[in-house]
Amino acid sequence: MNTLHEAVRLVSDGTFFFHMFQSLRRVFVGAVIAMFFSIGVGIYMGTVAMGERFFQPLVVLGLTIPGLMWALIAVMLFGINEFSPYFAVTVTIFPMLVINIWAGVKSLDKELIDMSHVFHFTKWMKISQVILPQLVPNIFAATRYGLGLAWKVVVVVEMFGTSNGVGYQVMKSYQVFNMEGVIAWTITFVIAMIVIEYGLINFAERRLTAWRPRVEVWRR
């Protein structure tokens, strides 16, 4: 009951929204930077054999390093500033985004690319109208998985390396042994994540794949 009261207080006095916004901003900026580079590297790896040979070991290596390690390394390297969470999120989710986009590029429909060549599509038209739409399912799968990891990483960085954000607040509650505070922050954070997943990501995916008829596997 005390935990519930604490959660209601956090939401009603605006504390939750302020710190949640800080955490969201860090995840968002890190994810956008990672996405930007991973789309380029993924397409390069999927289309140029030399790119695949060069980046494949690096990507595999990146996948083996736990995100929490990156969080600690970022704080130790860059100290208490905004760059640490951006860096930690970017390097944590970058390899899994690349690997998904790389796999997506390898399974691109060659017939559609040939069609775009025949009809004199420009390079930009080929990328924006033919290649990227085929990668949408891969990008969404990678984003879901990547965001799950990014939240964890940001919370850890905030615990050690920032003066605001959900992680900082959890750490503050922990230091004064305020169990209600820790659980209240955890619950509100999880609810916010569910809203983002179902409200935002699912909505965007539905909009972007409206062209696909619904798959009905089990019919009565």
Add this chain to the structure above:
Amino acid sequence: MAELWVKDAEKWFRREDGRPFKIIDRLSFEAREGCVTVLIGPSGCGKSTLLNSMVGLENLDRGELIFISRGKPEKRPLIGYVFQSPRLLPWKTIGENISLALQGADVPRRQWESRVTHYLNLVGLEEYVNQFPLYLSGGQRQRVGLARALAIESDIVLMDEPFASVDELTARQLRQTTRRLCEQLHRTVVFVTHNLAEAAYMGDYVVTLTQRPARLDAYVPNPLPSPHHWGADIYKFAAELENKVTLKEDIES
């Protein structure tokens, strides 16, 4: 208007074990201006490879393809292509699919809507302009592919077994539509098939090819007057064609 010359075309591929094999051998023929030239030959004899060479998806190892547009030779002219499968972008509506081809062909944006409407109207699909391709039947999608190839208003249109993947009744309707449009629009068309009756109906000229490697077997003008009507005359001409084809394997009579 345009015409197309294939001169001494030769193409080699490599097997998995690295050994080369010839798929097209010193092939020469002419696709005349405003006419439908049908290429007929056994499956795998190199018909599609030749068409792919015409649009730059493959390169010939020897020989040349000469495009003559309004009396002048052109290096890589705009060519409409109707593929065996329609190859529409499933995330774009029918209208957007055609508009993208128009954009690629540098058609001014203000003309897109009228062109899309006009050509969808010609193939009888104007009410589907805002539909996504996956909601259309196979025959309808193929008609959209035909509308897209015609909408860019290129002088040359290639058709690679466009009706091979639809049922015979739909194929018959599509042949009639296509033949009618070819007669109306006077485009230079190269039409690939391995169906003799289709060749007899669609072609003003029929080029028969040998089994791999593809060589010129016969160049036969269609004796039937335009417009062509599907009936006994077509089958008679198809039988004549069959007699001219040296290697009959894999050719549908």
